[in-house]
Amino acid sequence: MSTVVYPARRFLTMNPNRPSVTHVAVRDGRILGAGSLEELRGWGKFDLDERFADKVILPGFVEGHSHAYEGGVWKFPYVGYFDRVAPDGTRFKGLKNIDEVVARLQAHEKTLAPGASLLAWGFDPIYFGGRCMVLTDVDRISTGRPVVIVHSNFHVANANSVVLAKAGITRTTNVHGIVKDASGEPTGELQEMTAKYMAYRAAGMEIAAVLSDEQAVWRFAKVAQLAGVTTATDLHNELPESTVEGYLKASASDDFPIRLLPAFAAASVPPEQGIPRLQALMKKNNDRLRFQLVKIVTDGSIQGLSARMRWPGYYDGTPNGVWNVGPDDIDRILLSWHSAGFQVHIHTNGDEASEVAIEAVERALMAAPRWDHRHTLQHAQMADAGQFRRMKALGMCANLFANHLFYWGDIHYAKTLGPERAERMDACGTALATGVPFAIHCDAPVTPIGPLFTAWCAVNRLTASGRTLGEAERISVADALRAITLGAAYTLKLDEELGSIDVGKRADFAILDDDPLSVPPEKLKDIGVWGTVLGGKVFEAPKS
Amino acid sequence: MTPFTVIGGFLGAGKTTLLNRLLRADTGRRFAVLVNDFGALDIDSRLVVAHGGDTIALANGCLCCTIGDSLVTTILALLEQPDRFDHIVVEASGVADPGRIADLAVLDQRLARDGVIVVVDAGSVRERSADRRVGDTVTRQLAAADLLLLNKTDLADDLPPLRGWLSTQSPAPVLEARHADVAIDLLFGLPRLGGAAPADAPDAFASWSYEWAEPVERGIVLGMLRTAGVLRAKGIVRFIDSPARRSVIHQVGNRLDIVDDEPWRESETSRLVLLGLKPTLGMLGSLQRE
Known part of the structure; x- marks a missing residue:
């Protein structure tokens, strides 16, 4: 029954009785006390862990609406407009025009095995001044293997001519969601369920399976942890046996860094x-x-x-x-x-x-x-x-x-x-x-x-x-x-x-490099997250 | 190719009643019926020959499947066991656009889009269509129909104005029924070209077969197909304007497909079967004889 006391620059507790304290004692994964070092001494023997002495600590963040698919998509390259951090801490720069998207995927394409399909996600053309991605763009990535680029909304995708040929999508295909140009030829943009499935099937992609396997749950937990999250939801899941098994296996590990709450569909x-x-x-x-x-x-x-x-x-x-x-x-x-x-x-x-x-x-x-x-x-x-x-x-x-x-x-x-x-x-x-x-x-x-x-x-x-x-x-x-x-x-x-950081609660913390109540409000998003503590176990975030 | 039919219609219109009839009917065909919920179906347990979680097999050869994680996955899994059924029927949810579901037929070459049948509650459809929250959902469904089944006609106060209004919402032909009591073959077609008219068809319905030894004028055939009262048609025809190829005709209500097929074989004759309302087809028959 060991006790650890953590000093910090300060803890912002969300407990109105003691909104800001300097020390927190943790025992058995729970918060034993929050106050001054003197106050905490009353609990008896403890180890002092000073690694967070210059950090600002909040209750672990709770993400009430997210999806474990976030972990699934990181199996594939990200091509969005905004910077985004991968589960391993790598920061991917946002891509500001179609040429940059094509260039990133051309480089990725060279790493793939012959015949393998290329899937990318996060494509977001709304700031491209009306320029849409078309077949000739995607064909610059490859005309030898299937290429599918999923948009950031997950409802629309762009495919290359290999995919269109395999799926049998031509100017005469009469299905909702197959976008055609002024001359009636498909542009490779696919907007509805059926159109997208045609592409996935043609590319031989088992999307649903890779998006919710055990590895996806792990990647989701890691990308959440990087952001200071200790509790996250997977807020809509039909909970098939394979998914439940993945959850159970992942969460059985002491190294699993979050508390996960799936919501049943x-x-x-x-x-x-x-x-x-x-x-x-x-x-x-x-x-x-x-x-x-x-x-x-x-x-x-x-x-x-x-x-x-x-x-x-x-x-x-x-x-x-x-x-x-x-x-x-x-x-x-x-x-x-x-x-x-x-x-x-x-x-x-x-x-x-x-x-x-x-x-x-x-x-x-x-x-x-x-x-x-x-x-x-x-x-x-x-x-x-x-x-x-x-x-x-x-x-x-x-x-x-x-x-x-x-x-x-x-x-x-x-x-x-x-x-x-x-x-x-x-x-x-x-x-x-x-x-x-x-x-x-x-x-x-x-x-x-x-x-x-x-x-x-x-x-x-x-x-x-x-x-x-x-x-x-x-x-x-x-x-x-x-x-x-x-x-x-x-x-x-x-x-x-x-x-909140209060006696008896779980020792779940977000460890921040700076004080969100002291930085200018417009800098709130720029505060670094050192890592988290979940039930008293420390998870340092990998550095980009 | 497996015919693929979608049953749409707003909540309470009678889709489940229709499916119960389908599963009980002796049609000589094995339907695989995909539903969201077995529980709503009225399945006689004595007729269940196998119950395997997501699938129930019935003594008459029909299968009932629940739509699991995804309709697409369910359909594709089903296609891997093609010897178990002859026709796939999907029940759309009460707020879905059944036309979009019918699009799924293009996903696999083993599927042939057969038709979108939209079941309409004669007692409530006008009121629903005027509802500010669901009115547009109802009218989108009507517009997506190849064939309308106007059900619960006993609950409508006044049918003629309802028929008139329905014709402004959809060009699809309308079958009328109570308790979804309708000849199954009219909705799902004959098992094969040249098959007999349904034995249990009410007097008003009939099937008519035509054969032509010589190439046929396309306009004559189109005229027959587009006659009011023709509910379904199936045929392999040699048109005068395309004598080298078989033209395969498939019509479900408002939806007509004529597809160029293999080269015409000289041993063949043109054949066409129409299903529909007896008075109209009776007239067509006499026209042809002239």
């Missing part, structure tokens, strides 16, 4: 099958793996033009989006899981989707009154003040997609939502003022995992072009730090165990 099987299945999985929970969450996906995405919007709809006149689980089906699923005592996370991007979800929660509560359900709207990007008031009244939480402000804020302002609704999207200020418990998130791999960056977004609300999107919705650094620790833990019903 509630609509994938009828509730009467899903509920006993998840209950059985919960018996396998361990310190680093928690089955307890459930997720329902209502609509699509705003940037994918598939979000369900209330009147007046998309700013550029695009027709309304699509339902995955629609208003006539959500009650059946939600009420079953609600009545069985589960906390349900509901994906809603558009404001019509949020409205449908809120009303469904209201009906579930009338049918089966329940306290402290904490049903959470995930994204809730367009929720307005009235919807936040209803969420508050119903005991709901929100997890807002703050990273969207930076990555797509300019597009939302100019095209999808228009100025007013873009300025009030991901309304952290309103959530705070209304008293809706909230977190902020990255939705990795849609955007990179990095809670300090996410907090920076909520604090500064800057778009990629530098526009401040909604001054009134900005929140303070202190509030943003709470949202990525205790706030997120609350939305996962883990706030009694995690999320």
Whole structure:
């Protein structure tokens, strides 16, 4: 029963009784005390570990909405517009035009075995001034092997002529999502499910399998750890046996650096099958793996033009989006899981989707009154003040997609939502003022995992072009730090165990090079993360 | 090639009732039916010959499969056991666009897109289509249909205006039914070209076969195919304008495919089978005889 006391420049605890302390004592993976060295001496013998003496330590960050696919995609080269850090700490420079993308993949192509397919991900042409990737671009990478480049939204891909030929995609192929040029020839851009599957099949790619194997879970945990995350969700998974096995194997290792919370895809099987299945999985929970969450996906995405919007709809006149689980089906699923005592996370991007979800929660509560359900709207990007008031009244939480402000804020302002609704999207200020418990998130791999960056977004609300999107919705650094620790833990019903540095809680820490409350708010994202501590075990991040 | 049919329609329209009929019917064909939920189907346990987790095999040769992690994976896995079934039927979710699902037929050369059948609840479709949250979902489904099954006609207050409205939403021909009681062959076709008319077809339905020894005028055949009341057609024809090749005709409701096939063999005769409403086809038959 050894005790270690860590001195630090300071600990920011999220405990209002002692918001800032200099020493923390850890025993058996838990926090024994937080205060001055003198106070901690009362616990008896201890070892003093001074390695963090010049660091600033926060509760380990909690990422309430991410996907383990983030680990899966790192098996393949990244070709996005923004810099991104790989699980081994390597920083990949963002690629600023199509030539740079082609050049990186030409180099990668030379490392592949003959005949192997080339897959890349993260391609993001929205800042290329309207220039799209076309067949001649992709063919410069290779005309000898299949090449597929998946866009950052994961809904669109570009293929080379090898893939098109193998898939039989020609000017006469009449399938939704095969983009054709003015002369009617396919450009290699494939936008819909069927079109993309044609490419994957032609390239012989078993995407789903590599995205969720045990190695993918490890890479996900490592890329999260690099960002100071100690608890992360895999927030929508049908939990096939192979995936569960990967989770169990990975989390059984003491070296696994995060606590992982998968959310069961509630609509994938009828509730009467899903509920006993998840209950059985919960018996396998361990310190680093928690089955307890459930997720329902209502609509699509705003940037994918598939979000369900209330009147007046998309700013550029695009027709309304699509339902995955629609208003006539959500009650059946939600009420079953609600009545069985589960906390349900509901994906809603558009404001019509949020409205449908809120009303469904209201009906579930009338049918089966329940306290402290904490049903959470995930994204809730367009929720307005009235919807936040209803969420508050119903005991709901929100997890807002703050990273969207930076990555797509300019597009939302100019095209999808228009100025007013873009300025009030991901309304952290309103959530705070209304008293809706909230977190902020990255939705990795849609955007990179990095809670300090996410907090920076909520604090500064800057778009990629530098526009401040909604001054009134900005929140303070202190509030943003709470949202990525205790706030997120609350939305996962883990706030009694995690999320603050307090006696009895898990010794999960994010070790930072600088003090987020002292640096200028616009520098929040630039603070270095030395590593993490998970249950008292130290994980130093590899350096780039 | 395995025919691939998608059953769409909004929640509660009667898709499951239709599938229950399909699984019970004695059609001489083995359907593989892909659904989201076995539980909703009414399967007589005495007719189950094997139950293997995601698949139930029935005594009449039909299979029921749950759509697991992905519809694509399920279909491709099924295609690896082609000797187990003759026709694949997918039940689309109540909010899905069934046309997009039918697109999946291009994924594999072993699949032949057969048709999109959209089941419509006569009692509620107008109200649903005007709903601000689901109206556009409903009208997209109607527009995607090759063949509409107007179900629950007993629940509609006034059918003629409903028929009129439906024709403004979709050019697809409309079958009417209660409790999804409809001749299975009309929806899913005859087992083979030249097969007999369905024995259990209601009086209003019939199949008509045509043979031509000489090459046929394309316009005459198109005229027959486009006659109101023709619900399905299948044929191998030698057109005057393309005498060197077989032209393979496949029609499901509103969707007509005519594909150039192998070279014409001199021993063959042109054949065409129409399925549809008896009065209309009766008239066609007499036209042809003239």
